[in-house]
Amino acid sequence: MSASQTPLPPTGVPGEDTPTLLVKIFGKDRPGITAGLFDTLAAYSLIVVDIEQVVTRGRITLCALVTAPTGQGSGTTEGALRATVHSWAESMKLQAEIISGRGDNRPRGSGRSHVTVLGHPLTTQSTAAIAGCITGIGGNIDRIFRLAKYPVTAMEFEVSGAETGLLRTALATESAALGVDVAVVASGLQRRAQRLVVMDVDSTLIQDEVIELFAAHAGCADKVAEITTAAMRGELDFEQSLHARVALLAGLDESVVDEVRTEVRLTPGARTLVRTLKRLGYQVGVVSGGFTQVTDDLQDKLGLDFASANTLEIKDGKLTGQVTGEIVDRAGKARLLRRFAEQAGVPLAQTVAIGDGANDLDMLNAAGLGVAFNAKPLVREAAHTAVNVPFLDTVLYLLGITREEVEAAATHEQ
Structure with missing residues (x-):
């Protein structure tokens, strides 16, 4: 059996050796982009592994991690998929990038935390210092998104790889010097259950x-x-x-x-x-x-x-x-x-x-x-x-x- 035909585990979740494609779409946001991309991919009977989408100042970045096609026919190969996606993107006046790889995203580290940063305003200098502090103690920023822009700018960093208490101590010192407010709480259901x-x-x-x-x-x-x-x-x-x-x-x-x-x-x-x-x-x-x-x-x-x-x-x-x-x-x-x-x-x-x-x-x-x-x-x-x-x-x-x-x-x- 060739590498391109590596079977999926019984659960349908790709294993470490399963070929996958990261499909990235960029451009001006408008209704129907997400539906259009997945309509295009649907012809290849793929399994969706992960999806991430963000819109910033009217520009969309849409990422879809899917299993690679396993068919042998001319219309069902990875090459055919690439051509089809690029053609669709061009018709929508979007840019497309497709990256081959294997398996899912890398596992997140232990010690997961939510780091909320409040700035009034939030500057690039303070953001750089916060990110550097997280990295400096072994943490990895897995995701960032905006909670609010008024009455303060509030950003949430999802961090893994660093113990919550250590992260809190390090960022408390850093935030005091920067003049921003930083809160660190452990990830998990308890956060939403504080009633x-x-x-x-x-x-x-x-x-x-x-x-x-x-x-x-x-x-x-x-x-x-x-x-x-x-x-x-x-x-x-x-x-x-x-x-x-x-x-x-x-x-x-x-x-x-x-x-x-x-x-x-x-x-x-x-x-x-x-x-x-x-x-x-x-x-x-x-x-x-x-x-x-x-x-x-x-x-x-x-x-x-x-x-x-x-x-x-x-x-x-x-x-x-x-x-x-x-x-x-x-x-x-x-x-x-x-x-x-x-x-x-x-x-x-x-x-x-x-x-x-x-x-x-x-x-x-x-x-x-x-x-x-x-x-x-x-x-x-x-x-x-x-x-x-x-x-x-x-x-x-x-x-x-x-x-x-x-x-x-x-x-x-x-």
């Missing part, structure tokens, strides 16, 4: 610090800022600083709650993030060192599944300067993430947490994917990945959700 997203509220879901909004009404903004600064210096823990700041609100009329609610400003992209996640079947929650008087309102307006925060005590129409119930601090946020995951029926490894401050670190580290959003350097370094653009919906791209899916979710809601 619970939990966010911090102040300076994450919203642009404000709620305690500061209340303090402005109480005329004690400067004193609250002093206590916050002391806490940041480590002179007070969160619970101590919370009680000290809330005490300054004593005597404030409860009508201020409604005023503060109207002053709260959502972070750009917050509605889009929540709407898209909900449309795709995710559950969404918030945890906050702020107050239920605000988070409950956000839960109603955004349709959140879970919400937990501290509660300002109100008696006889006045704030007492005390909080009631369970204190939501750094450890409390991680505890609530676990509680929400249990209630949602989602394994902790399939959760996403988003936050900006040191009191979010336990939650970020406990989640399957912890995202530092416009965070301080300490938080960025400790989180799994970071986003440093002022658009909360860019987190969607880290989950492999494309801009087209975001727009489809928005259209569905209209």
Whole structure:
């Protein structure tokens, strides 16, 4: 039996020695090109091994890996196929290239990961550095495609041959120097199965610090800022600083709650993030060192599944300067993430947490994917990945959700 007649394995999948052809088509995109190519190939009764197609600025690149013809007749040989494909391509004002070989694509390496790169803008220099870093640790880029062009440029690299943790560490250092955001997650079903997203509220879901909004009404903004600064210096823990700041609100009329609610400003992209996640079947929650008087309102307006925060005590129409119930601090946020995951029926490894401050670190580290959003350097370094653009919906791209899916979710809601 000649090499051109090497039989296929019983499964129909070509073996390593099976002759195959890589058929490549280039040119101006228009409807019917893919159908036309495969109509042309259909006359030779071939098996399709792989297909890859991409359209960039109106130009199509279509690649079809197929088994080589095994017939002996003049109209069924490889030479006849080549002539037929070139003739069809010419009639469509396209270019064709046909490369002979054997077997399928080379096997991908182990340690498969998704590397998402966010740039605002994304430059050729930063792309070169990211690609070089991947290669430098033994990784191979198997595929690249664009997730979004707005509000940032988001590209996803499918990488094999490098361990995910090593890749994440190397790219974290590189991305910080380049001024781009890079997220690395292991490939597999788990990525699409992350069905619970939990966010911090102040300076994450919203642009404000709620305690500061209340303090402005109480005329004690400067004193609250002093206590916050002391806490940041480590002179007070969160619970101590919370009680000290809330005490300054004593005597404030409860009508201020409604005023503060109207002053709260959502972070750009917050509605889009929540709407898209909900449309795709995710559950969404918030945890906050702020107050239920605000988070409950956000839960109603955004349709959140879970919400937990501290509660300002109100008696006889006045704030007492005390909080009631369970204190939501750094450890409390991680505890609530676990509680929400249990209630949602989602394994902790399939959760996403988003936050900006040191009191979010336990939650970020406990989640399957912890995202530092416009965070301080300490938080960025400790989180799994970071986003440093002022658009909360860019987190969607880290989950492999494309801009087209975001727009489809928005259209569905209209």
